[in-house]
Every structure is written in C-alpha cells, then in structure tokens.
C-alpha cells in the first residue's frame with residue numbers, strides 16, 4: 601500500500617507508551633495526582649500562574665467564557681477563519697456571536713477592523729463582553745494592540761491558542777496571558793502535543809482559575825473556604841454552581857506529561873520542515889505563510905494560497921488526494937456554516953476570510969514528515985503548475 605501523508609498527526613514514542621502504562625497500573629485513572637503534575641508542567645512552560653486541564657479545548661473555551669461571566673444577552677466576537685468551536689462556545693452561553701474579518705497577510709483578526717467595529721458598537725451600545733482571538737496556524741495575533749483596545753472598550757480576551765502551543769509573541773510563550781485573561785490549548789492528535797482528546801485553560805487570575813476548576817467537575821468543591829454552608833462532616837462536598845463533567849483522565853495527563861518533554865523537539869522539527877518548504881516552493885506561483893517579526897510560530901499548519909482566478913484549487917486538492925497526500929482546507933468561514941447562516945450571516949459579510957477560503961490549501965506538516973515526503977509534495981505541485989519535474 602502507498603504511504604498516506606496526513607496534513608497533521610500525532611507522534612507517539614516508546615517513552616510515551618511507558619508512562620501511560622505506568623499510570624494505568626497505578627491507583628488513579630482519573631482525578632489523581634498526574635493531572636496536577638501535568639498542569640504544573642504547562643504552567644511552568646508557559647510562565648503562567650494557573651492551568652486547568654480538561655477533556656477538550658472546546659470545554660476549556662466554554663469554561664473560560666463562563667468564568668468571565670458570559671450569559672444570555674451578552675455579545676462575543678471571534679474570527680471567522682477558525683474551527684466552529686471558537687464561536688459555538690458563545691452560543692452555549694446564550695450570547696450573541698459576531699465576527700471580525702481577518703488581515704490579508706496574517707489571516708488573523710485584523711486589529712484595524714476590530715477597532716472600526718468597536719467604535720460602531722460603542723455608538724449602538726452593543727460592545728462585546730468577550731473577544732476570542734485565534735492564533736491561526738500557530739502564529740500569534742497582534743495582542744499588544746488588541747489589549748490596548750480592550751483597555752479602552754472594556755472587553756475580556758480569550759486566546760484560542762489551540763494551534764499555538766510552543767509559539768511565542770514578543771519573546772514570551774503563548775499561554776503566558778500577558779495580553780489576555782485566559783489562553784486555551786488543544787491536545788487533539790493533529791495539534792502540537794496530544795492527549796488523545798484534551799485541552800487546557802491558562803490564566804494569571806486566581807478567581808478565574810477557581811471558577812474554571814470548579815466548573816470542570818459539576819460545580820462541586822471540597823475546599824472549606826469555598827463552601828457556602830456549614831459542613832456536615834469530613835465527607836462533605838458542596839455544589840456551589842452548575843458545572844459539567846469536563847474532566848481529563850490521569851491516563852491522558854500521563855501522555856501529556858510525556859509529550860511535554862518532547863515539545864521543544866516537535867517545534868524544532870516543525871520549523872525545519874517549514875524552512876525546507878519555504879525553499880522548495882519558491883519557484884511556484886503560490887504564497888507561503890507570511891511571518892510577523894513579533895511572532896515565533898508553532899507551525900501547526902502550513903497553508904499556502906494560489907490565485908483562484910488562474911488555477912483551480914479543487915483540481916489541485918484532488919490531484920494531491922489522488923496521490924495519497926492528505927491536504928486539507930483551513931477554514932470554511934464559520935459564518936457560512938448553515939447553523940450560522942440561519943442566524944442571519946451571509947456571503948459577503950467577511951470578504952477577506954471568504955477570499956482566503958477560496959485560495960488556501962494546507963500542505964502536510966507534522967513531525968513524522970521527511971524531506972522525501974516534502975519533495976513528493978513539491979513534485980505534485982510541479983505537475984499541477986505544468987512545469988515538469990526538474991524546473
């Protein structure tokens with residue numbers, strides 16, 4: 601069988617397997633000490649005070665919104681160039697969701713468009729309570745400017761850093777929350793590190809940390825100082841708010857701990873792959889991912905764009921897939937999903953995200969990729985652009 605090259609996939613080592621096996625033979629499979637250890641490792645890595653690990657990034661985003669008080673009648677803004685979860689979590693809370701169009705170079709939320717919309721919203725008394733920024737492909741948004749706007753217009757900031765673990769902004773690790781209230785990472789297998797399914801919210805705010813931690817497990821607390829009634833006895837726990845079962849297991853946390861010991865190696869490899877793509881793709885009529893000098897990307901994705909007036913993106917997609925190259929498209933703009941169209945969004949609302957959607961294609965970039973895999977990608981592009989193998 602011919603080797604299939606997925607655009608992203610996990611990298612599981614022998615040592616990953618061993619540490620998972622050890623936890624499976626230990627006393628705790630869930631709610632044990634491995635989760636706390638995992639959270640401590642993440643906090644240290646990101647240089648942030650608190651981490652709450654949960655069963656997905658979607659759950660972490662939801663808890664983040666709830667901790668920041670998002671409720672019915674409130675407004676949440678995010679990027680249309682993202683996975684649907686970035687917007688759905690606003691809907692979970694009963695908030696009204698709207699979008700900020702992207703910048704044509706970074707494909708992240710455009711701070712100028714954000715500012716224009718904030719000025720309008722202030723006039724109409726419809727300012728957002730929360731802005732979820734999305735660090736697309738692993739490259740940070742312009743957080744300094746966005747934070748400055750949040751000081752003026754008083755909205756809270758959640759970083760959907762699902763793509764961006766290991767990335768940096770202005771010399772500091774994404775997740776340190778220097779310019780935000782909460783940051784969220786995903787541990788889905790295609791992301792930078794994996795726990796199978798999983799996610800984490802980081803914050804420097806003790807109160808937000810305590811609420812997210814309590815909501816993760818039904819809104820139940822066992823901490824005396826958080827209890828609202830007198831204790832019946834030492835067995836007592838109290839439900840003080842309506843929470844969920846968003847817990848991650850110790851088995852997953854064990855995998856996460858082992859993966860965190862390999863993250864620097866993963867990021868180095870991704871940079872080396874991206875650098876090689878940059879070199880071998882130069883000769884083709886396509887745009888490689890632009891890098892803002894203030895950022896250090898985690899290179900979760902390597903999306904390129906082609907001129908959709910001259911070339912058929914569909915034909916290119918099919919040619920890759922026919923040759924067992926698992927290219928993908930990131931993203932179908934969220935506002936064009938049927939669910940959001942029913943809310944009144946329509947084609948033309950966010951033209952830059954829509955234009956990007958028409959022109960983009962994500963090439964495989966994951967830690968098991970080889971130079972020869974990358975050369976194969978280039979040879980398919982040669983075929984497509986009709987230049988022959990050796991041009």
Ligand SMILES: *Cc1c(COP(=O)(O)O)cnc(C)c1O
Pocket residue numbers: 655656657658659682683685686734760762763785786787788797798799
């Ligand atoms: C993967 C992803 C999510 C959801 O992550 P899960 O861990 O699968 O819930 C949210 N936002 C973005 C931008 C993502 O890429």
